[in-house]
Every structure is written in C-alpha cells, then in structure tokens.
Amino acid sequence: MFIKDFSKVAAPLRRLTREDVLWKWDEKCEEALRKLRKILGEEINLKTFNYDKGSGKIKLAIDSSYIAEGAVLMQEDENGKDRPVLYESVTFSRLEFKYSQPKLELCGVARILKKLQTILWGKHFELQLDAKALIEMINTPCLPNAPMTRWVAYIQPFSFDLVHKPGKTFTMPDWLSRRPKGEDKEESEMDDFDEEEDWIKPHPGFGLTEVNTIKVGKLSRNKTNNIKSPIKQEGFGKHMQEYFNSLQKPQSIGEEYLNKIKRRSVNFYLEGGQLKRRNQAHPQIFVYNEKAWKQILKKMHKNLGHTGQSRKDIGGKA
Template sequence: MFIENFSQVASPLRRLTREDVDWDWDQKCEEAFQKLRRIVGEEITLKKLDYDKGSGKIKLAVDSSYIAAGEVLTQEDKEGKDRPVLYESITFSKLESKYSQPKLELCGVARILKKLQTILWGQHFELQVDAKALIEMINTPCLPNAPMTRWVAFIQLFSFDLVHKPGKTFTMPDGLSRRPKNSEEEDEDAPEFDEEEDWIKPHPGFGAKNVN
C-alpha cells in the first residue's frame, strides 16, 4: 500500500515507538491517526464506477514502456478529488516490446481500452497520456502501417477528451508500465495484439468517429 508523504503524516505516531520517549497521545498524534484512517478508508480504497447522471468525471491515464502498458482509472467525487477505481498492467509480447516507442504507446492505449471496453463502452471519459506524439496519431492519423491504423479506428470508437500530462506527474501509470514480467508471462512465440483476433468489427458502432 502506498500513502503519499507517509513519513511526514505518521511522524507524531512513529515518535511514540521510540524507547527514549514517554507515551503521550497528544493532539498531533490524534490528528495524524485520523488522517491516516481517512486515507486508508476513503482515498486508497477502490470505488465502484458511478454511471448515474451527474456523477464525477471518469479519467483514464495510460502509459507504456517496452515491458507493459499501465493504466490508472479514477473518478471524481463530489469534492472534485480523483478516487481510484482500477489499476491495471498488461505486459507486451517479445515481438511488441521491439516496437518503436510511438507504436508501443499506441498499442498500449488500444490494449487497455480493449481490456476495459465493458466498463467504458458508451461512457465519456478523459484519456490522459504523456506522449504528445500519441495525441497527434489519434486526432489526425497519418500512420505508416495497417495495424496502427486499425488500432486508431478502434480507439476512436470510444468517447473521450484527449489530455496531455507531463511525464513528471505521470508516476503511477509509468510505474505500472514497468512492472517486471513473471515466468508465466514470458512467451517468446506470443502473437502480436493485432494478430490475436478480429477484434474491431464485432463492436457495435464500428466506423463511427466520436473522439472529442
């Protein structure tokens, strides 16, 4: 479990564990305890996606490395805070790991949307990426090969606002994209994503452009 600024928040409580300090549960200790309890109980716990009208904005952050595509799905609460819904990491095959970085980034977004299509289909959301080239590929595609063109066609079936995020603020999806593969995921002969199945045509609305 990761708690941002944990050392600073928990400092009054950690002080009580020292042998040279008398036990004194003061106001600072109580405030630290209540803050940690709130973070663990509300801010870290995964929430269900709320599809009701007027519910908070859905945000999907995606990043890719040569290892995997990582994503963080969140939804704004009534106070405007992003609450985590899902964390995901999809490893690339050895063939995919050799893609150029722009092609890898595009493949990562397509893979993530394929994985999340049952919960994002028909919903408007904010798609966050840190690669500016990816924004251009999706918005004004002029791509060098057929697989990338098909990936963009699939991505454009979803309704989203495409937003660029600086890499230094993209630590969570970046970290998930670098998750080491386990032994079961090492498959030298794994097919490329585009070769697995005819995964575009079965989707209702194929060919409709609804990127904002």
C-alpha cells in the same frame, strides 16, 4: 502501500508502544490517527466506479515504456478531486517489444482499451496522454502502417476527449509502464494484440435464383461433414491435431509452444479425424495448409467471384 512521511505522521502512536513510556492518549495521538484515517480512506484507497447520471468525470491516463503499458482509471469525487478507480499494467509480447516507440505507444492504448472495454464502453471519458504524436495518430483516420490503422479503428469507436499531459506531471501511469514481466506463464506468453487464428469461415449454403424476380429457390444447407478424408494440416493445425490424438507434447515443439496449444485447445475438437472449431453456428473445419488454402480460395473465386457477362444466375458451393 506507501505513505509519504509515515514515520513522522505515526510518531505519536508509535511512541505508545515503547515499554518505558506511560500510556497516555493525548491530542497529538488523536491528530496522528485522524491524519492516517484521512490518508487511508481518501487518498490511497480505490474509489468505487460510479455509473450514475451526473457522477464525476471519468479520466484514463495511459503511458508506455519499452516494457509495458501503464494506465490509471480515475473518476472525480464530489469535491472535484481525481480518485483512482483501478491501476492497470499490460506487458508487451515479444513481437510488440520490437516496435518503434510511436507504434508501441499506439499499440499500448489499444491494448488498455481492449482490457477495459467492459468498463468504458458507452461511457464518455477523458483520455490523457503525454505524447503529442500519439494524439495526432489517433486523430488520423488512415495510417500508412496496416496494424496501426487497425488499432486506430479499434480506438476511435470509444467516446473520449484527448488531453495532452506533460511528461513531468504524468507520474502514475509512467511507473506502471515500467513494471517488468512476472513469472506467471500466462503473462510471459501473452499473445500480441493482432494475433489471429488462421481459419476459413464457410458459408452455410448458397442457392440459385434469378435476378429479376422475387422468387427464391430453396436453399440447401452445405454440410462440412461431406469432406470424408481428413485435411492434411501444417504448422499450428498439425500440432493441435497431434496433441488431441495423444494428449502429449508433439516431439517437434518446445514447452512454450505447447502451452500455447493447451490454451487454445478449448476452442477446437476432433471429429472423424477433422480438426474443427467450437462455438460456431455452423460446423467449421479448421484448415492450416497453404496448398489447401489456395485450392479453396481458387474454387470460391471461380464459383462466386466470376459471374461472367450474364448475371442471371448466381451459384456457388461453400
């Protein structure tokens, strides 16, 4: 904890600790204690977030460097003074580290909001940024870059007012954005914002029906267990399957990739030799095979996408 002019403020109290000084609590000691209490109690300690109606305005200051994204969440107290609620810093992944500065700034805002979603969702707040170009990007409904468009689509549903802050006065989030990565493996191997798992979501089933009638045929549930032979996996799927079979590191991967496999293994399980995802309403077989992808998509396109000139019957298989 840093206190400006601490030595000067605490001098009367420190003087009492000397062996050659007679203990005497005077007005100077009382004043020094009062100042320290004020600093520790009002200017440094974090404020408890107040969700009550009519509470102080919420402010989120965000700034990026090439290393990390820094943020300070603040709320006005009864005197209209901004009090910090929490400090946040998110380091960028290896992929994000290569982004241009404008793209990095936008990605950082999306990552901070994603991390603070449970706090800010449904609350109106003031979003403070020091980059005017970033403000224009957030206000743009469609950007030429697909990842940036996705980030803006994630940011816009939040309720906020954009406020530009000059860089010289934007010190708090700035130094948080320069925090280097720690030694913690979970942080050093953090996935990037857009990293998604490759999987095909099966539909529980399709039935046959006529378009011009309200009568609907009986739907039969499609059972993914009908696939008897295990799908030959590639890449991530292959390594995950090998890990489940032996609970040892596959020979073809390194320690860093193994940690990624371990983190994600809680979302998968093996059943009858098939790699499947957990926590889904319907059984889902995980497919990581380019040839299998093409076959499945071609079959779905043929059975579901093309209805021909006659649209009387619509059918398909999941």
